[in-house]
Amino acid sequence: MKNVLRELRGEAGLSQGALADRLGVSRQTVNALETGRYDPSLALAFTIARAFDRSIEDIFTPDE
Numbered sequence: 002m003k004n005v006l007r008e009l010r011g012e013a014g015l016s017q018g019a020l021a022d023r024l025g026v027s028r029q030t031v032n033a034l035e036t037g038r039y040d041p042s043l044a045l046a047f048t049i050a051r052a053f054d055r056s057i058e059d060i061f062t063p064d065e
Contacts, residue, residue, distance in 0.1 A: 004061045007035040009053045023052055 010020050010031075017031045024031070026045070033039035034049075041049065041061075050057045 002040045002061050002063055003037065004034065006031075006049065006060060009055070009060065010035075013053070020052070024048055 010017070013020075015023075017035075018028045021028045021031045024045070025048070030039065034041060046057050046061060050060055053060065
């Protein structure tokens with residue numbers, strides 16, 4: 002799954018650690034999400050979308 006999490010985090014001026022704290026996950030999880038090594042659970046995807054005031058579809062797109 003592709004995502005724009007790194008771009009959104011950068012625009013918000015957040016480090017991976019700061020975003021991880023907001024989401025209640027580890028910094029390693031944020032890194033794995035950004036690099037595409039890990040797809041979020043539905044609950045985490047909703048949490049991320051709320052954190053950036055976006056829809057899930059604005060952040061995550063399925064691989065073609």
